[in-house]
Amino acid sequence: MAIPAQSDGTATLTKDAAPGETLLKVTGLQKHFPIRKGLLQRQVGAVRAVDGIDFEVRSGETLGVVGESGCGKSTMGRLITRLLEPTAGKVEFEGKDITHLSVAGMRPMRRDVQMIFQDPYSSLNPRHTIGTIISAPFKLQGVSPEGGVKKEVQRLLSVVGLNPEHYNRYPHEFSGGQRQRIGIARALALNPKMVVADEPVSALDVSIQAQVVNLLDDLQQELGLTYVIIAHDLSVVRHVSDRIAVMYLGKIVELADRESLYKAPMHPYTKALMSAVPIPDPRRKSAKSERILLKGDVPSPISPPSGCRFHTRCWKATQICTTTEPPLLELKPGQQVACHHPENFEDQAPQDTVLLTAAKEAAELVADEVLAESAATSAAVAAEVAAATETPVAKESPAVSKEAPAKDAAPEAASEADEASEGDAPVKE
Ligand SMILES: Nc1ncnc2c1ncn2[C@@H]1O[C@H](COP(=O)(O)OP(=O)(O)OP(=O)(O)O)[C@@H](O)[C@H]1O
Ligand code: SF4
Ligand SMILES: [Mg+2]
Numbered sequence: 171m172a173i174p175a176q177s178d179g180t181a182t183l184t185k186d187a188a189p190g191e192t193l194l195k196v197t198g199l200q201k202h203f204p205i206r207k208g209l210l211q212r213q214v215g216a217v218r219a220v221d222g223i224d225f226e227v228r229s230g231e232t233l234g235v236v237g238e239s240g241c242g243k244s245t246m247g248r249l250i251t252r253l254l255e256p257t258a259g260k261v262e263f264e265g266k267d268i269t270h271l272s273v274a275g276m277r278p279m280r281r282d283v284q285m286i287f288q289d290p291y292s293s294l295n296p297r298h299t300i301g302t303i304i305s306a307p308f309k310l311q312g313v314s315p316e317g318g319v320k321k322e323v324q325r326l327l328s329v330v331g332l333n334p335e336h337y338n339r340y341p342h343e344f345s346g347g348q349r350q351r352i353g354i355a356r357a358l359a360l361n362p363k364m365v366v367a368d369e370p371v372s373a374l375d376v377s378i379q380a381q382v383v384n385l386l387d388d389l390q391q392e393l394g395l396t397y398v399i400i401a402h403d404l405s406v407v408r409h410v411s412d413r414i415a416v417m418y419l420g421k422i423v424e425l426a427d428r429e430s431l432y433k434a435p436m437h438p439y440t441k442a443l444m445s446a447v448p449i450p451d452p453r454r455k456s457a458k459s460e461r462i463l464l465k466g467d468v469p470s471p472i473s474p475p476s477g478c479r480f481h482t483r484c485w486k487a488t489q490i491c492t493t494t495e496p497p498l499l500e501l502k503p504g505q506q507v508a509c510h511h512p513e514n515f516e517d518q519a520p521q522d523t524v525l526l527t528a529a530k531e532a533a534e535l536v537a538d539e540v541l542a543e544s545a546a547t548s549a550a551v552a553a554e555v556a557a558a559t560e561t562p563v564a565k566e567s568p569a570v571s572k573e574a575p576a577k578d579a580a581p582e583a584a585s586e587a588d589e590a591s592e593g594d595a596p597v598k599e
Pocket of ligand 2: 437438439478479480481482484485486487488491496508509510511512
């Protein structure tokens with residue numbers, strides 16, 4: 171892609187990140203929206219939309235971000251593109267602290283970071299031609315592309331698979347999928363380094379979704395783009411993401427490379443999200459339904475639950491989950507998780523065995539085989555770890571052991587553990 175000439179001479183002086191190097195780094199990022207009441211508009215509380223998250227985006231990768239409605243995905247996207255001012259924490263782009271840059275200070279960086287919005291109907295001004303819409307970033311940045319604006323817009327239209335002759339048409343003359351392509355062309359106009367796409371296909375027909383996702387994927391190959399793609403379920407991001415962050419109530423609860431996440435999710439919430447996506451797997455043909463239905467609504471981000479925020483809906487929750495927030499730790503290489511009793515891994519709080527009432531109720535909605543599998547895989551992993559470190563006692567998974575004796579679980583647990591440990595024989599209790 172031709173790099174637009176920069177007529178205003180404000181080019182950033184930072185060195186480009188090589189593929190795989192950290193492009194964006196976020197530390198302790200928070201956004202609390204104040205709630206004000208009364209004549210004096212006194213602050214009476216806050217919506218803790220993003221409540222302390224740490225992650226990095228590597229050059230050339232696609233980071234998928236998933237989670238239920240209201241968990242803070244869009245707020246996170248707007249914070250890292252600096253469309254919103256963070257309440258606390260730090261955002262660094264190419265090593266430069268951009269957390270509190272002013273509008274003027276942000277201007278050079280605006281070219282490098284672009285956003286694609288969820289709704290292709292409301293994100294394009296109906297009174298402007300698509301030529302005007304796609305060329306707006308040039309005007310805003312004072313950039314004059316080589317060969318002129320019109321030629322560059324037509325080139326961008328063909329890059330996203332639209333007819334360059336449609337330069338003078340209006341948004342209403344296009345279908346939803348075509349409009350999203352216009353949004354993508356606009357985002358690409360300034361040859362950005364990173365594109366944050368907030369649910370880029372959720373407003374589109376299912377038949378069109380794949381086309382737009384494939385277009386984003388092709389453009390990444392061609393232009394060496396880095397993506398953060400936000401989605402509310404895993405079906406959209408699972409094919410295109412290199413790594414996936416799972417958010418729950420303003421927090422990242424698991425962050426892992428795609429393979430690890432799919433082979434052996436470690437956070438119970440990830441497991442529940444994954445069970446909602448049908449995965450055609452011939453090895454599991456004989457397995458009974460593994461769908462996990464989470465009970466109840468997501469709690470309010472105004473007063474999130476104490477300890478682990480997922481404890482009110484988690485079938486593995488014990489006392490410690492209500493009091494101590496589990497830190498996001500890299501328990502396996504490339505897999506960070508925040509949980510006291512992770513799936514497919516050694517229990518992090520094995521002394522805490524008594525299930526909470528909420529967990530017992532949630533357990534009724536979890537298929538027996540999932541509970542059993544969870545108990546057996548945790549036990550198997552604990553045994554493996556014990557064997558490796560020559561510790562005499564292999565711990566069983568206390569959180570679910572009362573509800574689901576491991577013996578019922580043996581066949582399915584074996585297949586799961588096989589996948590998780592790539593062929594190591596699982597040790598059964
Ligand atoms: N400008 C705002 N003022 C007050 N609260 C806000 C504002 N923007 C978002 N919120 C609240 O912050 C929380 C997170 O919202 P956000 O839009 O980031 O979630 P989301 O994960 O993108 O959800 P969805 O999947 O529905 O798009 C929600 O409770 C929302 O109501
Ligand atoms: S087991 Fe505890 S820490 Fe882990 S997700 Fe469930 S409630 Fe949270
Ligand atoms: Mg959103």
